[in-house]
Amino acid sequence: MASFASNNYGLVLLFVLYSLAMLGMQVANGTKDAPTLFIFGDSTFDVGTNNFLMSKSKANFPYNGIDFYHSFPTGRFSNGFNTADQIARQFGYQQSPPPFLTLERNRYIFQKSILQGVNFASGGSGILRDTGSLEWGEVIFLGNQVEQFSSVRDNLTEILGPVKAATFVSKALFLISVGSNDFFDFARNESGSIHLGAEEYLAVVQLTYFSHIKKLYELGARKFGIVSIAPIGCCPAVSSLNGGKCVKALNDFAVAFHSTTRDLLQRLSYELEGFQFSLGNSFVMTTTILKSPSSFGFKETRSACCGSGYLNGQVGCIKAQNASLCAKRKEFLFWDWFHPTEIASELAAKTLFGGGIEFVSPINFSQLAYS
Template sequence: MAFVREIRSLPLSSPLLLLQFLSFILSTFVDVGGAATAKVPAIYVFGDSTADVGNNNYLPGSAAKANFPHNGIDFPSSRPTGRFSNGYNGIDFLATHMGFRRSPLPFLSLTNKTNHQVMRGLRGINFASGGSGVLDSTGSTITLSKQIQYFATIQSNITARTSRETAEYVISRSLFLISTGGNDIFAFFSQNNSPTNSQKRRFTATLVSECTNHVKALYTLGARKFGVIDVPPIGCCPYPRSLSPTGDCIDLLNELARRFNRGMGSLMQNLSSTLQGFKYSIGSSHKVVLQIIRYPDAFGYREVRTACCGAGRFNGNSGCTPNATYCSNRRQYLFWDLLHPTHTTSRLAALAIFNGSQQFAAPINFRQLIEDSN
């Protein structure tokens, strides 16, 4: 597309300049309405509510659900789908950039449809579950370990229906998206809101160690291309702000997010140097959100502290329930609910991660990752 060529040609040396240009693009172009030719065979998605597109709808008793109004008010047909958003989430927008209509279907919506093409590994599947984390002890939903076990069944299906060579070819060229870590940090914070430096180091080291195991497990199953979304400055979400006497960001949460993000960067770099064929990109939602908070007017935002939908201080005391109030000018809000971004914010972040410079996706961006055929 022409605007992609324009992004590549501009001397956008600073995060602000790049995001200003991306903001212009978002005000000029509408959402992708249909799929172009897919640039990868399939997308497999793992993670928490930042990536969930409805898996938790199928979990009886789970409190981490969004399959009710006012969620989805800007989704096609204004229907709630289980996304923690007024419309699409970041995974949807990344999928559109890769030639898909939006995120693959949630795995649990297909468990009784064993002959569905998605269950045969075609086009990909979304395993993400709101409330989950890197650690099995985080949350009570579908753990990341369980999500990887689910993928193993898909890998077996592809092999059984085709051949080992075909399965290896398809999976090695597919993209494995991972968006997780925030819930683990919140869980740690809830148990210890004034940890020592030693405790912070041990905690983040444990998270990174577990991520190593998860990524290696996917590699063993054939994954070669990994797209990781880092943890945003979660201390600036409406919920943490509602806990702060001053209404400011909670610095400890942001510090833990930065520590974990640095650890993930080192982890992925190390794996790429030791595992044959291993390729990756880390998309920085952290840097995108910080730029929006620092320069809201540059991107058309009028509110970066209070959620569009919710209740209480900063609309951060409860989620977006049918009884909650919600804003009418949703394009001008950074946050949709107490913890999650709006449709507009997700679109901006996905564009920066997919086509942006190393300030927003490193060591290469997602477009370069999927175009790498070596």
């Protein structure tokens, strides 16, 4: 999550126009039976939401997007496509559906566009309402993203009628990648719940997560593709402050979060008729790479490709602030101080789409979508 904010209206307008142009490409390249995608979460999935916010968590400036179309910095925290894009590409789309805030500002195409999916993810956000606000300013937490989907759901009913809209939503794939920022905030004592111990805080996070997912179910969602937390204690922003070593406490949160999320989803599948899920274990996926990086084509798994300071992990990827930029981006696991490179996101998406139960369970995203 970059700390440099660009609030230039012209850049926002340019991004809107660019997003609309890319929307046609996204629609045109979806396979005939590709599921509609509704995408929620944080900066791992954000494709430009935060461009519209008074937030320090932005990526709409170089070197971000250097490997995207025309080297355009769209607001993705990546050198190119991010994980949301890469999952969409597995289903035959060119990229993720556009941000809700892009479509909301262009009402004349809003109803047509939402039939192709919407991305609600916001960099710096989390499961809890206050997550990210002290560190990054304005972000859209998961509960508000669900409220935005509620307005989309109302429009779908208006377009299709109640029966067809319910069927349409039930067949869509709801992708969620969130939780890291809740635990970063706890580690910084910015959670608003600093009086809680680690176990109690985790319980509050999961109870809140339960309410958000159940609300989506009540709005008609049935298929949930959930991405759990990677070993966040190993990202350059954290390890650079720990002598280059991973921070065990944060990684322990990631392991516990996966376990409690699995239990949560299993409970929902027992209680709610038609509820289906696929849970990606990002911790295991990433640690597998860390144990044998060369097996996956990586030569650098500690330092970020782009940034400043030790391990390029002490300042974000900001060209205007003289960030250093690696030449061989396909050899790096980390793009910036928090986020994976495009190639790492592609590897993750392929694993989520077609991987075995050691990485994604009880079924993978492909099986979930076409079940």
